[in-house]
Amino acid sequence: MPKNALLKIDEMEVTLPVMTGSEGEKAVDARKLRQDTGYIFYDQGYGNTGSCESTITYLDGDNGILRHRGYPIEQLAEHSEFVETAYLIIHGELPTPEQRKNFGQLLRQHAHIETQMQKLFEGFPKEAPAMVMLSSLVGSLAAFYPQLATNNFERDLQQFDLAAAIAISKIRTLGALVYRHKHGLPFLHPKDVPFCDNFLHLMFSEPYQDYAAIPEVTRALNLILLMHADHEQNCSTSTTRMVGSSGANLFSSLSAAIGALSGPLHGGANVAVMQMLQSIHDEHDDGTRFIQAAKDGTKSHRLMGFGHAVYRNFDPRAKLVGKACDIVLTKLGKSDPLLAIAKNLEQAALKDDYFISRKLYPNVDFYSGIIFRALGIPTEMFTVMFAIGRSPGWIANWKEVASNSKGRIYRPRQLYVGPVKRDYVPMAKRG
Numbered sequence: 001m002p003k004n005a006l007l008k009i010d011e012m013e014v015t016l017p018v019m020t021g022s023e024g025e026k027a028v029d030a031r032k033l034r035q036d037t038g039y040i041f042y043d044q045g046y047g048n049t050g051s052c053e054s055t056i057t058y059l060d061g062d063n064g065i066l067r068h069r070g071y072p073i074e075q076l077a078e079h080s081e082f083v084e085t086a087y088l089i090i091h092g093e094l095p096t097p098e099q100r101k102n103f104g105q106l107l108r109q110h111a112h113i114e115t116q117m118q119k120l121f122e123g124f125p126k127e128a129p130a131m132v133m134l135s136s137l138v139g140s141l142a143a144f145y146p147q148l149a150t151n152n153f154e155r156d157l158q159q160f161d162l163a164a165a166i167a168i169s170k171i172r173t174l175g176a177l178v179y180r181h182k183h184g185l186p187f188l189h190p191k192d193v194p195f196c197d198n199f200l201h202l203m204f205s206e207p208y209q210d211y212a213a214i215p216e217v218t219r220a221l222n223l224i225l226l227m228h229a230d231h232e233q234n235c236s237t238s239t240t241r242m243v244g245s246s247g248a249n250l251f252s253s254l255s256a257a258i259g260a261l262s263g264p265l266h267g268g269a270n271v272a273v274m275q276m277l278q279s280i281h282d283e284h285d286d287g288t289r290f291i292q293a294a295k296d297g298t299k300s301h302r303l304m305g306f307g308h309a310v311y312r313n314f315d316p317r318a319k320l321v322g323k324a325c326d327i328v329l330t331k332l333g334k335s336d337p338l339l340a341i342a343k344n345l346e347q348a349a350l351k352d353d354y355f356i357s358r359k360l361y362p363n364v365d366f367y368s369g370i371i372f373r374a375l376g377i378p379t380e381m382f383t384v385m386f387a388i389g390r391s392p393g394w395i396a397n398w399k400e401v402a403s404n405s406k407g408r409i410y411r412p413r414q415l416y417v418g419p420v421k422r423d424y425v426p427m428a429k430r431g
Contacts, residue, residue: 009039023058040413051233051410052241056089056396059232061310066317068230069093077320082225083107083195086392089230090164090399104194106165111173111190111198117144121181130178130384131262137174139255141166149249153402156249160402163250164395171254171391175384176202182380196221199388204376216331217375220324224368227317228386230393232310236260236267240394242410244401257394258387267383270369273305274379277338277345287344295354305366306349307359317364322346325367325374334374342370 003018005028014037017029027050034040043049058067066073068089076085080094087095087103095103120140124133142149148163150156156163176199177187188205190198196218204211231237239260244253261267280290294303308315329339346362349355372382401407 007033009037012037021053023060034413040415042415046238046412051238052400054233054397054400055092056393056400057230057232059310061308064311064314064316066231073227073316074320076226077223080226081222082229082389085226085229086168089392090396103165106162107169107195108190108192108198110166110169113170113173113177113187114144118177118187121177124181126182126184128182129262130175130182130380131258131267131387133178133181134171134174134384134387135255135258135262137178138167138171138258139252141170141251142249145251149251151247151249151252153247157399157402160250160399164399167250167254167395168391172199172388173202175199175381175388178384179203179378179381194218196225200375214331216327220321220328220371221375223324224321224371224385225389227321227364227368228389230390230396234266235263236390237393237397240397241401244398245407245410247409250395250398250402253398254391254394257390261387261390262383267386269305269363269365270372270382270386271379273342273366273369274338274373274382276302276304277341280341281337285341287341287348291345291348291352295352303345303349303360305369306355306362308363311363314359314361315363318362318367321364321367321371322362325371328371328374332374336373339370339374342366 003020005016005018007014007016014033016033019027019029021027030041041049056069058070059065068076068085069092071088071094076088080088083104084095084100087100117137117140120137121133124136145163145166148156148159148166172195173190179185180187180203186207188202188207191201191210193201193213197213200213200218200221201211233241236257240253240257243256244250248256264272276290280287283289291303346366349360349362355361368385369379369382372385373379377385
């Protein structure tokens, strides 16, 4: 029997339908509230608003659950890799061996960057922010592949598989070239190797000496990208859907998502972790004094990379990346004072009742930043790495919007609190 919610406003009673998701989540359907009553629900930042129905990712922050298309993140981390998980997120099912092979071939075929596109880098100063460059370059894909970016859902969906593969592969390559441009290094051609190996080659190979891939490093990078592949309706993903809802093509929507991710409150979390560690090191502290100051409530000593806005339990991704972090550091034999401080903070947070009682566990941003530093990836590139990993989720969400024949353009309402009506005063009579 359908359930309803009863809303009472003064003497008026309104019946609103109750929706139930496949995992038992409940939502009050307020789509006709303004039409029927003239009222809207005020929900600053949409923190308690369901803007869409989606089949991609299920996230239960209270219980530390994350599933993509029904598959637990723990199982994907153990048995899958980034490219296969990207296919799952985008297409809805795990690929058959033939589908996986074809998808991999598409990624390799489109890993290169056209000569004309390479010239775009010449217009960017080396000190340009990496994410600004990436957003601009990804947006330009709509100009280089106009047949895939017609701003017409029906036509764009006809070649969606190709556009999706181009987007994932190019974002990876462009990210590596942004790094080389900023460091004055010559651009390299992609190789016919797996996705993550190709990225490491494009980043770190020298003209006459290829990057020597280490299996443990490649697996760790694969895992980090997989961990970031999608995370429900976060800021950048909802940006993708909002831009796409206007009919905008995939590449333009991805460019907007990268812009959203560039903000320090979203994609910059692992950057903040490294900045915190550097600050602790500069104060000649091993983390002990910093932790005590954080417990005492000193605002300047806020622990970055601990706790999560969504998870009220341990971030399930953090456990997996944390294990990979230990393996990488052991394999590389890194001796880095910032990494030593990070391990001290981790151990304190996992054992101290202050942090345990507040569920301030290390999150995925804490560990991913440590791995990136161990791999030699500079802090300014951390958010670019996030964008490479998150691209499948953005693409899948754009597809959901484009495929919804009953969809509507995203158009939130507002509560106006500005001046009431007033009369215009001519310039001569002002002041």
